[in-house]
Amino acid sequence: xxxxxxxxxxxxxxxxxxxxxxxxxxxxxxxxxxxxxxxxxxxxxxxxxxxxxxxxxxxxxxxxxxxxxxxxxxxxxxxxxxxxxxxxxxxxxxxxxxxxxxxxxxxxxxxxxxxxxxxxxxxxxxxxxxxxxxxxxxxxxxxxxxxxxxxxxxxxxxxxxxxxxxxxxxxxxxxxxxxxxxxxxxxxxxxxxxxxxxxxxxxxxxxxxxxxxxxxxxxxxxxxxxxxxxxxxx
Numbered sequence: 001x002x003x004x005x006x007x008x009x010x011x012x013x014x015x016x017x018x019x020x021x022x023x024x025x026x027x028x029x030x031x032x033x034x035x036x037x038x039x040x041x042x043x044x045x046x047x048x049x050x051x052x053x054x055x056x057x058x059x060x061x062x063x064x065x066x067x068x069x070x071x072x073x074x075x076x077x078x079x080x081x082x083x084x085x086x087x088x089x090x091x092x093x094x095x096x097x098x099x100x101x102x103x104x105x106x107x108x109x110x111x112x113x114x115x116x117x118x119x120x121x122x123x124x125x126x127x128x129x130x131x132x133x134x135x136x137x138x139x140x141x142x143x144x145x146x147x148x149x150x151x152x153x154x155x156x157x158x159x160x161x162x163x164x165x166x167x168x169x170x171x172x173x174x175x176x177x178x179x180x181x182x183x184x185x186x187x188x189x190x191x192x193x194x195x196x197x198x199x200x201x202x203x204x205x206x207x208x209x210x211x212x213x214x215x216x217x218x219x220x221x222x223x224x225x226x227x228x229x230x231x232x233x234x
Contacts, residue, residue: 002096002097003095004026004036004095005026006093006094007091008020008091009021013111015087018078019088021082021120023085023090027124029128031175032135033135033138033139034136036128036136037135038139038155038158040124041158042158043093044121044122044140045144045150050114055078062077063137063140063141066126067126072126077118079119103152104154106150143158179227183224185198192232199225
C-alpha cells in the first residue's frame with residue numbers, strides 16, 4: 001500500500017547548471033507529521049550523509065527560512081530550485097505500508113545525486129500548509145541529523161518512536177480512529193463537549209504538576225492536542 005510519494009527532478013551530474021524541481025507529490029500530513037512527513041524525514045536521512053559537509057549549515061538555515069515562509073534566494077546548496085522539469089531526470093521515493101509496518105522504496109539508480117534529493121525534501125516541506133509545516137520540518141531536521149543506513153531504524157527515528165520500535169501505520173492511516181484512541185473515546189465521533197471534557201481530564205493527568213512524567217509530558221500533551229484538533233475538525 002502506497003503511503004506517501006515524493007517525485008524529484010534533478011539535472012544530470014555532468015550538466016553545467018545544477019537544478020532541482022518537484023514533481024507530483026503525495027504527502028498526507030494528518031495527523032502531523034503524517035506519512036508525508038515521515039517520508040520526507042527518511043529521504044533526508046537517507047541522502048544527507050553524502051552531502052558536502054560545508055553545505056550543512058546552509059541546509060539547516062534553509063529549513064528554518066522555509067518553515068517561516070521567507071523568500072528564498074537562489075541558488076542553494078549549489079542548486080537552483082525551479083518549477084520547469086524540461087531536461088531534468090526523474091527520481092521517485094516512496095513510503096510503503098505492509099500490515100503494521102512501513103518501509104522505504106528509494107530511487108538510488110545511477111546518477112542520483114544526494115544534494116537534489118535533500119533539497120527537494122526541504123522545499124516540499126516548505127510548500128505545506130503553515131499549520132503542519134512546523135511539525136513536518138522538525139521531522140525533516142531529525143532526518144538531517146541521521147548518519148546511518150536507510151533502514152527500519154531510520155524510520156523509527158524520524159517517526160519519533162525510537163530505534164527498535166515498530167512504527168504503527170494505523171496512527172496515520174485513520175486519523176479519527178487514532179484520535180479517539182488517544183483520548184480514550186469510542187466512535188462515532190463524540191460531540192464537542194465530550195471531546196473537550198476528556199481532553200482536559202487527560203491533560204491534567206499528563207501535566208508534571210499532577211503526576212505526569214516530565215520527560216514524557218511534552219510529547220503526551222502534543223499528542224492529546226493533536227487528537228482534539230482532529231476530532232473537533234471532523
